[in-house]
Amino acid sequence: MSNDSTKKTLLVTILLSLACSIVVSFAAVSLKPIQDHNVVLDVQRNILSISGLAKNARALDAAEVQKLYAQVKPALVDLKTGKYVQASEEEIAAYDQRTAAKEPAESRALKGAQDIAGIIRQANVAKVYLIEKDGKTESIMLPVHGYGLWSTMYGFLALDIKDLDTVVGFGFYDQKETPGLGGEVDNPIWKGRWPGKKVYDNRGNVALHVIKGAVDPSNPGASEQIDGLAGATLTSNGVSNLLQFWMGDQGFKPFLTNLKAGEA
Secondary structure (H helix, E strand, C coil), X not given: CCCCCHHHHXXXXXXHHHHHHHHHHHHHHHHHHHHHHHHHHHHHHHHHHHHCCCCCHHHCCHHHHHHHHCCEEEEEEECCCCEECCCCHHHHHHCCHHHHXXXXXXXXXXXXXXXXXXXXXXXXXXXXXXXXXXXXXEEEEEEEEEECCCCEEEEEEEEECXXXXXXXXXXXXXXXXXXXXXHHHHCHHHHCCCCCCECECXXXXXXCEECCCCCCCCCCCHHHEECXXXXXXXXXXXXXXXXXXXXXXXXCHHHHHHHHHCCC
């Protein structure tokens, strides 16, 4: 067959495309376990950092992460009843809240005013994390997520176990907001402003929110306010909205109420 023939050109193109597809498919399949492991490891690093178990969790290798992560006890919570779900360690470890939110049988659809966080669907069961030190539970980490400007932001809010109101830490492990603007939710300085803040006011309403500008320490409500992100109003609003949703009656408030009463 002539090198200049249309048939040979098409044949070579098809064979080359097929060969490349096989290589790419093989690489994707063979690397998936490594990718999945790295995703889990990244989430664990964020949990260690937000909970205060590690100051610079990103610098830790896998073995160091696993050693510290032994102080983290995951558990499943039924958001409707506000109580723990009885499950084995294997079932708890295998549960993926983000995947469950996409399954109609494991989630519920949110419409209109219900969906202040812009998440569309909410999983029926959430995975929370109890942080232990010296055999005692010191804080609890709650998974939260909501829509910002460009993306759904996934993160954790850690609360002091003593009052289930005082923030221990807050941060996102997955977000695609604009670098330098909304992406500043990853800025250590901004995340450092969260510890010590209060989620609820004296009437039990969700009060913690991101304001426009800087917090005035002399303001009576300063303990329930976080500095706004310059040039990122929609991202800031997204953070406030997800706090309203997840810390309210549709989110973890029933669970926290039961936990305080010893009925979770």
